[in-house]
Amino acid sequence: MPTTLETLDDRIREVADLRHAADLIEWDERVCMPAGGAPVHGEMQATVRRLAHEKFTATEVGDLLGRAADEIRNSDPDSREARRLAVTARDYRKATQVPASYVAEHSAVVSAAQHAWAEARQASDFGAFRPHLEKVIALKRQYVGFFPGSAHPYDVLLDDYEPGMTTADVKAVFDVVRPRQVALIQAIAARPPVDDAVLRQPFSQTALLQFSVEVASAFGFDWTRGRQDTSTHPFASAIGRDDVRITTRFMDRYPFSLLFGTLHETGHALYEQGVGRAHHRTQLEGGASLGVHESQSRLWENLVARSRPFWEHFYPVLQARVPDQLSTVPLDRFYNAINKVEPSLIRVEADEATYNLHVMMRVELEIALVEGRLDAAGLPDAWNRLMDEYLGVRPPDDATGVLQDIHWSAGLLGYFATYTLGNLISAQLWERFEAVHPARDADIRRGDFSPLLAWLRTEVHQHGRMFEPQDLVRRATGSPVDPGPYLRYLERKFGEIYGL
């Protein structure tokens, strides 16, 4: 006779299988599908996602959740069973609190908004996108209403990406980061610029791809449980922990984006491959939040692969692969070039030191929109003012300004904060790891990443979604999300490069 929890687990396994199938269909769409297959993929995807949703939100699941809670009420609340049940109940509550009619309307509005956004960006005409954005904002405010009782309306949006994190948490952290990061940028701007011409040479993309694969392998990417392909936009996708796929792209304009993009996605993939086998086909599979996920991609991309110890090991390897371009370039010049700081207009092309400022201004604007202090009409001006204030640059048009990101048109309000939270968490983990493992840099200088990966596996990866982000970070580092380590890291690294 199975227990109620076992019966519930069986139901969830079916849902997980359908979600895996939908994720695989989506991966295929972005990597393999011939253009003509778009309609049939849309049909499959819609049916499989709908069935997964129907099966997850079924009344029986609610009943089982209630009875299972009774069944394990004497368990340790941090036990795997108790957490599995708690997270499943939370997900169920959120999924059932939103009426189907809202979901359908949201889906129709963002579908139209994304088309309108793409055209408006093409024409650099915010006015053409504005009515769509207004609908999206109205829907988001309506969504907030489905979850009464939160301290701040933006909390509801944030919670979808960063469970348990509040607007107050984010504001407190961002208020510390912002002035120091602005000051750092200004100090750097006063110094002679770094010359990164060495990166603008024509490189063999095949050679860079092979090098990327070599580094990903050294990091610990398990190729028996993953693969790599090319796609228009790089991404990582996990069909469960044992089939984790990353993609990369070639950009003539910036050849090294292939390398850093691949290592970024490798960071996401290492996380997914490291989720405990026990969480497979439960609501605990996958990463704790988008922020924690981003902490892993940023850690491997930036803290490791833009560090001097890393290049002390790998630069000769890279030089041997692209001798025509790099054999006469000294390590220092290369290292400085890949770490060049330059305020620019476009978030996705921003460097490590300016990236957070792009994010923080978007989060401020989102909060103002949700609070009603700002409306869509006022957005371009507000955008341009903040760009000037934080980065000292002003977009010449909407395309390189307020229209640059797809997120709002896709209904993803509350998402941007996770990028900066990821940066902050990555530095917290990085600093903590050095405290428990002082040979951190020496290992990396030898090309040995296994102690780092093993530690991340233990502290972060294996838990999957078992702990909320603040709790997970506290368990791993002794403190909730804290901007100190990231600011120390940035100031030390760029202080050295720019002689501040």
Add this chain to the structure above:
Amino acid sequence: MPTTLETLDDRIREVADLRHAADLIEWDERVCMPAGGAPVHGEMQATVRRLAHEKFTATEVGDLLGRAADEIRNSDPDSREARRLAVTARDYRKATQVPASYVAEHSAVVSAAQHAWAEARQASDFGAFRPHLEKVIALKRQYVGFFPGSAHPYDVLLDDYEPGMTTADVKAVFDVVRPRQVALIQAIAARPPVDDAVLRQPFSQTALLQFSVEVASAFGFDWTRGRQDTSTHPFASAIGRDDVRITTRFMDRYPFSLLFGTLHETGHALYEQGVGRAHHRTQLEGGASLGVHESQSRLWENLVARSRPFWEHFYPVLQARVPDQLSTVPLDRFYNAINKVEPSLIRVEADEATYNLHVMMRVELEIALVEGRLDAAGLPDAWNRLMDEYLGVRPPDDATGVLQDIHWSAGLLGYFATYTLGNLISAQLWERFEAVHPARDADIRRGDFSPLLAWLRTEVHQHGRMFEPQDLVRRATGSPVDPGPYLRYLERKFGEIYGL
């Protein structure tokens, strides 16, 4: 207010979406999946297929079928609606007539049998496989019992692959083919053998692949609705008509299998890409039967791509791609080499003239097994005797004899006949096409395949599963499956090559 048929169509669309998803998962498994992903793919696949089956066999579907039949009882029985309903009803009846317990047992038995078969073949030990085969045969006889009233027990098995075709139909046709094909082989054996050493040179697989793609494109493969990859065993897979994927493989031992294998799969793919848009997401999508499907692959692989007119056009193209191997080889020598006849032990390596004999002996053995005139223990002797009688060769061991095919271990009894039916139908269509389009060979000599494809689209492809094979063949050629055209084709072609 939707009609009953519309409501039914909606239900079936959901089933079709799930089947497409399962087909895509299977394609991915064979082409992309990293080894470690096997368990998660098995889980997804099982859940998605089970849901498709549950949704198709639901009682409501039976009710809708009954009421829809009433609704359209005055329609033309050959109309799209009437046929859609009739085929859906037939599929429903077959799917619901088999108890779930049987399906589960069958699945367990063939899973074990396939493992045992692989090991037994490795060890060339039929005895190790025999108990598994006995279980499979017992299950097949039990299956026959679920469909009482057929004239012959083997009819039930055949009907799963070749709807409406009876054992009597197959026997009548095979009894005509067998003696004339045996006589042809014997006449060829008395002639000096063709020298095919030119094909055994080392060829650039890349050059052959590019050539294959060029030919597939000339045939009319629509790359906006399909793609090509490599896999261990070549296959074609349709995720609906607008996403049709073929695979190919490299075999050092026989480099040209890459070309002919690709064109074989292209034939399957052209069929799927040509199924009428109206049948998409209904029970009428896909091919009419395995035999009709095989008629399309064989037609393009053999009747077209092993013909002299084809090579009169394409041989110079091929020579330019692999000049080191073929620039000094005259067309005649190459043409004879790719059409060399030589009785051999292995079906999948057999040439055009001997292939049917491999198939026919298997079908005879299957019928004897199902009738109970033969038991598993007697199979190896019966096999060897028929090989000797039909082909004049005798397997030295079980591995190259009775254990060579996976079909029986996979429970696929009734399947083999479709290969020969495909050959026969291909020649019927080929002869009929020349009657209505006398410029057939002249077109091909110019590399123009569009009249042929257009005719196949009209006569075969567009109908999908709308007509049963015998009916479809009659509509296209004026006669049900008839061995005459195939025998005429074989005797003329090989008579010329071997100077008979």
